[in-house]
Amino acid sequence: MPSQADEEAHQLSYLQKHMTNILTLLADSIDGEGDDSMVLTMETFEHLGFFLQLSEGTPLSQAATFFANSDPDMPAAPVPAALVHDWVLQHIASALEFMAEKTVAKENSQHNAFDPDVTMSDAVTNTRIHSSSPTGSSAPNYPGYYRNASFVEGCSKTSVVKQASDLKGHSIKVLNCHDSVIYILAPLKYATVYGCSDTTIILGAIGKVVKVEHCERVQIIAASKRICIANCRECIFYLGVNHQPLIVGDNHKLQVAPFNTYYPQLGEHLAQVGVDPNVNKWDQPFVLGVVDLHDSLSHPAGVSDVQAESTTCLDPDLFTNFLVPCFSGRYSKEYPGAGDR
Known part of the structure; x- marks a missing residue:
């Protein structure tokens, strides 16, 4: 059976492959041409929380620079789907890169007593992805947390x-x-x-x-x-x-x-x-x-x-x-x- 890290890497790769289609299903059409004709509201953007979580306890929209710190009394302006697409793929790529680095380090280390798996939340925390959202609480990063x-x-x-x-x-x-x-x-x-x-x-x-x-x-x-x-x-x-x-x-x-x-x-x-x-x-x-x-x-x-x-x-x-x-x-x-x- 694949490890939890292997499963998450496969899931992230699947999302990476199909993110364009997923955003097309979520996006609304507006008057205009090119990439700016498809937009996502904050509400539809939150549906991506089915698949992605960057910080435990923090809504996905508050982890995105284009929606973070929006006035709660005023609806946030929709953002181009292309911008969301680039933002999501950047974070998936960072997480996959971090997982790969940890896998190589684990294989090269003969004295790691814990031999941990790496999960999406762990990878996001360690790659220090820039966000204007509150830090929030995140899963512990100490070795062996997910291995136990x-x-x-x-x-x-x-x-x-x-x-x-x-x-x-x-x-x-x-x-x-x-x-x-x-x-x-x-x-x-x-x-x-x-x-x-x-x-x-x-x-x-x-x-x-x-x-x-x-x-x-x-x-x-x-x-x-x-x-x-x-x-x-x-x-x-x-x-x-x-x-x-x-x-x-x-x-x-x-x-x-x-x-x-x-x-x-x-x-x-x-x-x-x-x-x-x-x-x-x-x-x-x-x-x-x-x-x-x-x-x-x-x-x-x-x-x-x-x-x-x-x-x-x-x-x-x-x-x-x-x-x-x-x-x-x-x-x-x-x-x-x-x-x-």
Whole structure:
């Protein structure tokens, strides 16, 4: 499985390739000729926050010199799409360059005890991108921050429980599990579900983002700020999310429904990671454009782009609550494949 840094580098490269088309979809036409005939308002510019974040807790528009420090009592003037295009590509290129430099440094160093991955927010912070926006809070840059992760991997026909005392770091990765039930009952920042099938996965409270990729016939029950779903088939997502679910890639027969479970520490965990239980956009999935069949990760032999398949809401008659059993002790240690790696 690719590392988090590899995944982000691929995602940034994809955005770099398709940014012109994305901005064309967002831009408004005005009278004029050439590049100045297409403009973006501050509101439409904020939609790019689906993909990019330069400083944690700071709106994307306040990180851009052409919108930063706008008078809140007066709408900011639209800016040419070409200006936005150049600004975004400059920042993506800086982040990719920094990631590449860190990768080379990591390969050349034989004494780096942490061997960290580098993420977009880390790269942006370290490249000192100029912005007139407030500094804001950003993810820590100390080595090993993103490397510290817990894993549930290779489980088959079993149940696994992970509580806060069983986990290390800020993220969980559930990989290649089949015909199982996985309980992650802890406050975390990131969660990745990859390559699973016929499995139910409960994610208690995820403060940043849940990523679900290359899964079949899974049920995901997740409370999170964001979720991104890619290349999945016949899956049901029971969601409590503060932002629209992002659906990308080659997906088939996906269904969404509201969050449907509870455990005693859920409210406390949501508060710890900053997920608002009063805001739930489970029924507003954002399906991104078309499927790129030339994407080497999902369609190495593709021939053309096709329209992405829409996501449907679960029939209310089929909706049921999911009961989380009462667990005590270090229950997960009883099961093979459940330990930290």
